[in-house]
Amino acid sequence: MLRIEGLSKLCGAERYLDDEPLEGPLKGCLWGMTVRSPVSRGRIRDIVYGAGFNWSEFVVVTPDDIPGPNETYLIENDQPVLAPGYVRHMHEPVALIAHADRDLLRRALASIRVQVDPEPPVLDFRVPPRPEQIQRGTDNVIKQLRICKGDVEKVFATAPIIVEGEYETGAQEHVYIENNAMAAWIEDGPAGDVVVVRGSMQCPYYVLNAVKHALKRDETRVRIMQSPTGGGFGGKEDYPSTIALHAALLALKAQKPVKIVYDRSEDMAATTKRHPSLVRHKTAVDRNGRLLAQKIEVILDGGAYVTLSPVVLSRGIIHAAGPYSCDHVLIEGRAMLTNSVPYGAFRGFGAPQTIFAVERHMDRIAQKLGISPLEVRRVNLLKDGQTTSTQQTICGGTDRHALLERALGETDYARLLAQAEEFNREHPYLRRGVGIATVLHGAGFTGNGEVYLNSKVDVAGLPDGRLEVLAASTEMGQGTNTVFTRLAADAADYATDDVLVGMPDTFRVPNSGPTVASRTVMVVGKLIERAISDLAAQLGGGGSPLRGKALKDAIIAWHRVNGGGSLKARATYTPPPNVKFDDKKYIGDAYATFAWGVCVAHVEVDLRTAAVRVLHFTSLQDIGKVINPTLARGQVQGGTVQAIGWALSEELKFKDGGMANNSLTNYIIPTSDDVPPIRVLFHENPYEHGGGGAKGVGELPMDGPAPAILNAVAHATGCDPLAIPLTPERLMPLLEATP
């Protein structure tokens, strides 16, 4: 099945928020812009509006204009909508202005001076804060989590070999090509005026909750609608709540529609990014490389507010031990408050950081023991029946050892290795190497998260017999609408043309949960199938559930009898049987299932420039049943290239705590000429509790490339890189120090 909205996107007809005509609700729309903090921390003394502007023509919003609590509703509500007299990071929103003339508004914005009495910021999460830097509790710790299995210290006391390592990953900017954009306006409703917000977002109900909370309104007086969304990758998970509130506050004050469209430099400077990490490993192994004990410390930079850091940390530590069996594991994680822009969701959500560390560490264990990187993995890869660090018994029938051997066979690994070594003997300044990574990714929300979400999907039978899927899950490029259509058509035995997927609108669709965590096809897809089977059973009147033409005829007949009525069936999430997690002790089934992968990277290093080029890359993935091969392959290829950027070139530079290279000129994401074709192989093992048999695919591709590439660089050059991005500037000194 081809992407439903694909042609519309290809020919430029798809209308993103800033493409919408300024008519209907957007008639008379003003532009909105954000006044931001010029420093990382301090008390606001004054906001000075520049001379030469007639400020009475502008709409100006300050914290005093917020009807409810000045809080962005999320995990801890500690992030203000507009900084109330005190700023905690560079570029933090302080006030809002709006005007019809965008150029005039820009000049007016540039004239505004936010005067702040600075206080000492925390700009390095790795070092303990000084007393004057404490801003949360006694130690700036946002969240601390621990996984304990067995007794690592007892093993360390007698262990024959101990390998230690310290690994670092940098921040990463999402660079969705459509910048954040949001419009708000006021409509009349039966219970009073309604604040309507439409824009680019992943999670309409997150936005709804945030707008309800700060505007002190219930859901009958706030309506959130998604507009076609040009990429998200986690970057439009929580931050759109802030922009929606800003647009809504301006619209309420102006009593006119207001549109906020970030430009690239504002979007890069002000919005969330991937958490930087520092991970320390101490591992006891025997001479064959068997893991006897793993002690892992995970530290994340959380940025200036709590936002999603506790759950990013949670996913990070659960993935930190890798896809390996070990009886004694201690993982301690903490997310630190700093005065950086708040770090947030980004594809993989903490797992790529900790998997980078463990996969580099496995290669370094092999190196220390003089065995191959394959051997250390063959000895330790989880088998069904063995347990993870949270003591979750792995099952499902995927043979991870066979996955590894298949990846080695498909890439002709042994020959690649021999060729690289021969090439390196001959070539004066180029060095080639091969690296692997074996990875896992928990699909869906962590622990009891899916139970708390309690997701719902409606399927409506329309008067003409077609079906409409009503869910809050968003299409942002990953193919939600196409896959939902396929799953619904298969469940109902319908042609795909007879299935509609409604655009998320909180007045129309139930809360199917956020569009995150590789959960959409697996969890929400399954709810669609269940809702259809309920509808079919309901209309079948106790007989066998109706399908195909019989279902369609029954829907048409129902509407004839119940003219004007609404025919809907709703499915609500129920967890698969026997999935239990203790979220206090971090023991049990952290995820209903895991997806598995093997990456093989073949790289070339130029010793003269320290530039690394990926020559070939192969990704083998078990994502359950593949619903749409083109879309699934696209997820893996896109995720891999995003990870190549994170591994090699995407370096955030900071100046006084703010992003200094907030531009695509010097924040370097890969172009088509920087990356090789990404070879994608699937191992199909249907998962019975996933929509169409699928597990998650969105995030797994982000996990393996960075360690596979660095392992390949280590193989190519004999140096020992421990941090990404491995830019030439970072690699050069390592090469110089390598004999």
Added chain:
Amino acid sequence: MNSNAAHKPVCAESDAITIAFTLNGKSHTAKVAPGERLLDTLRYGLALTGTKEGCGEGECGACTVLLDGLPANSCLVPAFQVRGRDVRTIESIPAERLGPLLESGATQCGACTPGVVMTAAWIRDHRSELQSFTTRALMAGNLCRCTGYDGIIDGLERWIASESGGRS
């Protein structure tokens, strides 16, 4: 007046510049501000919103149009400079010819896509003159964050194969 015109850059009447140019094969006249970008003229002045803004500084290629037949970042072109020239936007490309790009998965979120298609159309129409370059090198001016480029490169190669010698 189209409905997006309210968001077009404004200037004093006496500063406005009237330009005549060819737009998607038809003669066209527009009144533009001195500092106005061609991108804004297209999107807000003419409601041709198929051309997207990605970075506003000529790095990402989302705003690519063909200017006298060559790909150009319309965010870097002052509108008055297109006086007397030929401008082609994504709206000039018939959707029914884009099947090969759809089948290969060349579009995901779609925000870079119109720019990608414009560069691809130029490569397809000049393949013989560009033979010494790989399609990967030729597409390097269009950033895509979703596809990893394989869907784009495969689609472009299929498109060239399916319409070799053809021009839209």
